[in-house]
Amino acid sequence: MIPLEINNLVKKYGKFSAVDGISFDLKKGEIFGLLGPNGAGKTTTISIISTLEDATSGSVKVFGKNIKQEPVEVKRLLGIVPQEIISHGFFTVEEILKFQSGFYGIKNNKDWIDYVLDKLELSAYRNKQANHLSGGYKRRLLVAKALIHKPKLLILDEPTAGVDIDLRQKIWEFIKSLNEEGITILLTTHYLEEAERLCDRIGIISFGKILQIDKTQKLIENYTSRNITIYLKNPGTRITSKYIIKEDRDFIVFDVPGNVSISELINETSIDLSQIKDIKIREGSLEDAFRTILINNKT
């Protein structure tokens, strides 16, 4: 069963299309990153999946269930961590999680609540009013709430926005461990380095349209170049190549498409291997691919 199927989804506010006919699927057990600049339509898409917004047209199915036809069943399968930090007036951390369990029809959820609190290092704050928690702990509480009914699909809208490096790292590790336990994950983030490390596949969205969807490594290969510096034993050796971007007496810098291998480069330049003293490679990053895709789309 496909965890999430989005088909030709459109959301219009008057004449403005926040989401403009996007379609994509999530594969079971993967971490999928939906990346895009501010205002690209990521949060609107997530709001539609979470039923907070109604789509103008198109369909969303979660594990085969249509959100319009079976909203209650869909909500049981979904866990959502919203982008904005939510406060919870009068209640303690534990009360909030008990209420959240009850909303999902779970009466005695103490063991799981204890486990989630422990995993998110919230146990010491269980009797503290949520209002009095720091921003980072409030964000952990949102993750705990989203997990309280053991969802099969977890959607995280910028889960690490505004948190310090240490907590960010812990949240990513926790997300990874949840994924290893079998939860399919859709996330949005502006930390592309972390998305590169974590996501199996990436979808890039801009102005409400999906520009590219592919495996993370494939996107990097197809839309970035590798920066290869070859240090020469004999300074001044003459080498010709269409990939050269900088030449010095001791070294030559090549900008090579991500899908061109080093052996292909060496063949292309006809360098004698015995002339090579050292090689340094800077691989393209997801951030480079992201920029290239957005620039290509503008032109």
Place this chain on the structure above:
Amino acid sequence: MIPFNTLLKKEITRFIKVAGQSLLTPLVTSFLYLLIFGIGIGEQIKTGDNTSYLVFLIPGLIMMGVLNNSFMNPSFSLMISKIYGDIEDLKTSPLTPTIIVWSMTLAATIRGLIVALVIFLVGQVFSILKFQQFIFPSHIFMLIFILSFAGMTFGLIGFSVGIFARSFEKLNVISQFIILPLTYLGGVFFSLSNLHPFWQFCSKLNPIFYYINAARYSFLNVSDTSITKTVFITFLFFIISYIIALISAHKASYKHL
């Protein structure tokens, strides 16, 4: 039933956590009303059937407390949730609009009934001090019925207003400029028999008059209008409020402010 019970418990817990505002305020205001109007100037006011003004006042104050508090419970709860952002939980969790409406309405009714009990006890203290006797309702089942119905109806109205209001100011407009004047004009402090026939006619167009009249009838066995008509109108008002609340629960955006 678990989602229903959970939301009900959450709403009750909320008003208990702010008991100073939700329960102590009606205690103080009813005390002041009874002291100033019931004891202070009550001797100079005629009630039409020679009932002491203090005793005449108590049922009206009880009903006023129920109407205000039942209205305020869901409306303020929803407004605060919009500010905090946790209103989204109502929409993104498997709670259905029917569950949301009924659990919030029942919590509102419970708060209204607790406030009614508080005012009733304050009234007993005044009655004992002045007349050395307790006040007992003449029609206890009618009293329970009308207070519960009033609580549910105004809980439903509070829900509909709270789910669409985008600021506390708008809530206050409804509370202070519509419900409060209608409550005062509905006969909390006077009997319709003291009014000119034209104003009697106008008062009978005010639905709140029927709740106050029914509460007074339950205590004093006197009524300014037919009890059958009162029950019919309050029931009709309940049905209309329920339909509006259910439509509101379906249509509302449940969005963070």
